[in-house]
Amino acid sequence: xxxxxxxxxxxxxxxxxxxxxxxxxxxxxxxxxxxxxxxxxxxxxxxxxxxxxxxxxxxxxxxxxxxxxxxxxxxxxxxxxxxxxxxxxxxxxxxxxxxxxxxxxxxxxxxxxxxxxxxxxxxxxxxxxxxxxxxxxxxxxxxxxxxxxxxxxxxxxxxxxxxxxxxxxxxxxxxxxxxxxxxxxxxxxxxxxxxxxxxxxxxxxxxxxxxxxxxxxxxxxxxxxxxxxxxxxxxxxxxxxxx
Numbered sequence: 001x002x003x004x005x006x007x008x009x010x011x012x013x014x015x016x017x018x019x020x021x022x023x024x025x026x027x028x029x030x031x032x033x034x035x036x037x038x039x040x041x042x043x044x045x046x047x048x049x050x051x052x053x054x055x056x057x058x059x060x061x062x063x064x065x066x067x068x069x070x071x072x073x074x075x076x077x078x079x080x081x082x083x084x085x086x087x088x089x090x091x092x093x094x095x096x097x098x099x100x101x102x103x104x105x106x107x108x109x110x111x112x113x114x115x116x117x118x119x120x121x122x123x124x125x126x127x128x129x130x131x132x133x134x135x136x137x138x139x140x141x142x143x144x145x146x147x148x149x150x151x152x153x154x155x156x157x158x159x160x161x162x163x164x165x166x167x168x169x170x171x172x173x174x175x176x177x178x179x180x181x182x183x184x185x186x187x188x189x190x191x192x193x194x195x196x197x198x199x200x201x202x203x204x205x206x207x208x209x210x211x212x213x214x215x216x217x218x219x220x221x222x223x224x225x226x227x228x229x230x231x232x233x234x235x236x237x238x239x240x241x242x243x
Contacts, residue, residue, distance in 0.1 A: 042183065160176060
């Protein structure tokens with residue numbers, strides 16, 4: 001699950017989650033994003049899936065309260081607008097590139113040596129469910145960081161940012177005539193909601209106890225860099241130490 005800033009195209013955040021069809025997971029990821037950037041946007045666009053209904057309620061509540069506190073005339077604006085996927089261009093365009101650049105390679109790497117290294121769908125290992133999300137999140141972050149550092153194609157008559165990296169366009173909106181429309185919000189409230197939801201454990205693929213065990217074993221191996229080329233070898237090295 002991921003979020004993209006529409007004005008600049010910056011990838012604001014992305015997560016590898018057990019299911020992006022679960023409303024509470026989507027809400028938790030969005031709360032993490034609010035905490036990271038220190039506020040809420042004036043407007044959020046998503047497709048009209050059932051997994052976004054809780055996020056819709058949260059966004060409307062937070063924005064309504066903040067705009068009332070600020071005595072802002074923007075209080076009449078919608079906080080969350082549903083779009084058909086074909087019209088939600090910013091995120092759909094980002095997903096296409098991510099799929100082509102990383103997703104297809106990840107699937108190929110998983111399937112290539114899975115059975116040879118002791119994994120099959122009939123007998124899934126919790127170790128695989130911990131190790132692969134670690135690798136996928138690492139690669140997802142690398143892909144997003146790479147895209148955010150690339151200059152936006154320079155177009156002389158284009159509205160919005162042009163010819164500058166997405167990171168710069170997002171951080172310095174005045175350079176292209178933009179505005180920082182982020183609404184401040186009490187971070188204590190955001191953190192309290194996250195804690196009440198169960199904290200980062202709800203994003204995990206395995207139990208908390210198993211995660212601690214595998215993290216300890218992984219650290220003991222002193223793996224220089226987890227990659228698609230060595231992930232199954234790391235899996236094999238960890239397997240007898242975990243089970």
